[in-house]
Amino acid sequence: MPRNCPHCDSKKISGSYFVRFGFFFRSSDSRYIQRYRCVSCRFTCSNATFNAWFRQKKRQKNHALRMRLAGAGSLRRAAKDLHLNRKTVARKLAALGFEAAFHLKKGNLEKPKARVIEFDDLETFEHTKCKPLSITLAVESKTRRILGIEVSTIAAKGLLVEKAKKYGRRPDGRSKARARLFRDLQEMVVEDVLIKSDSNPHYRKDVLKYFPKAKYRQYEGKRGSLGGQGELKKTKFDPLFSLNHTCAMFRANVNRLIRKTWCTTKRADRLYAHLMIYAHYHNQNLG
Ligand SMILES: [Zn+2]
Structure with a gap:
């Protein structure tokens, strides 16, 4: 009342x-x-x-939809199976993503601060491979708790540069995404946190800016490419195992990230919503 x-x-x-x-x-x-x-x-x-669900229709389907989206389900098949319109499912994806983002952050702030974290970028694309997207992801080591995710645009590379010209200039948003992620992470980690990442030369400056007291370690490593061998490497010991395992979980459970799939992202903001739904589910149920 x-x-x-x-x-x-x-x-x-x-x-x-x-x-x-x-x-x-x-x-x-x-x-x-x-x-x-x-x-x-x-x-x-x-x-x-x-x-929060004021004026939501078909609210009885929300939970089933959440489970499907966090378990490699596609929007179209969910619409068909749950007897919803595709547009309803698309709108619900946005709403559920918003809800999940809130709960993910709340859940992380309630947990004890992380002592060891790993972060990296995961690549995917919107609409065509000429318009790649980067997912910046941070997880807690060992527990594999997802601490934060950001999505940003990146320019096409390699053989696709020529083809991608028709889509115009595509700004590289990775550094801003990293800044957003690190700002969020500041509240979730201890002051002298140990941060691990791959050997990307751009990372060190940002890590030192946002975590001046942190210990930072970079590891050489082969990176998984879009159509390549994947995040889980066949090496003896992977220092970034927690991160790579989580990336592999994303690939397996977020339908639009599965390699060589028919299902692709059409909008970066909806990718973010979908990732949030999975991440919340991951932290709640898998960990
Ligand atoms: Zn009144």
């Missing part, structure tokens, strides 16, 4: 200016929802008004 009226701002120190004002029946989960009315301005609202 709301305490203050959002319409006329009337307040009372104890109790409320609202009186009960009937019910309405919510068909999507077959529940009766209490309505209220403000006694001074006659504004009405209900228990649903201030809920």
Whole structure:
């Protein structure tokens, strides 16, 4: 029951200016929802008004959709199986992603601060391989808890440079994405955290800027390419195993990241939403 009226701002120190004002029946989960009315301005609202899922239709399908998206399901097949419209599923992806991002961050802030973390970039693309995207990812060592994810655009490389010209200039957003990720990570790690990454020359400057007291170690290593051997290397000992394992889990469980798939990302923001749904599921259930 709301305490203050959002319409006329009337307040009372104890109790409320609202009186009960009937019910309405919510068909999507077959529940009766209490309505209220403000006694001074006659504004009405209900228990649903201030809920995160206000005006969501088909809310009974949210959980099934969440499970599918975190378990290598495609949007189209989810729509078909759950008897939803494709557009409904696309909208729900955005909403569920938003919710998952909030819970992922909240969950991470409630956990004890990480002492050893690993980070790297994972590559994928939107629409065509000429428009690559980078996923910057940080995980806690050993537990493989996902601490943060950022998505950014990168320019095409190699043989695709010539072909990619028709799509115009594509800015490299990796450094800004790294800055966003590191700012978030500052609250989740101890001051003298041990940070591990591959030997990318751009990393050191950013790590020292955001974590001045951290110990930073870089490791030489073959990188997994888009169509290549994958994140899990056939080496004896992988110092970035937690990270590479998590990347492999993303590849296996986020449908649009599976190698050589028909299913591709069309929009970077929806990729982010999908990653958040998986990451939240990963931290809750797999860890
Ligand atoms: Zn009022």
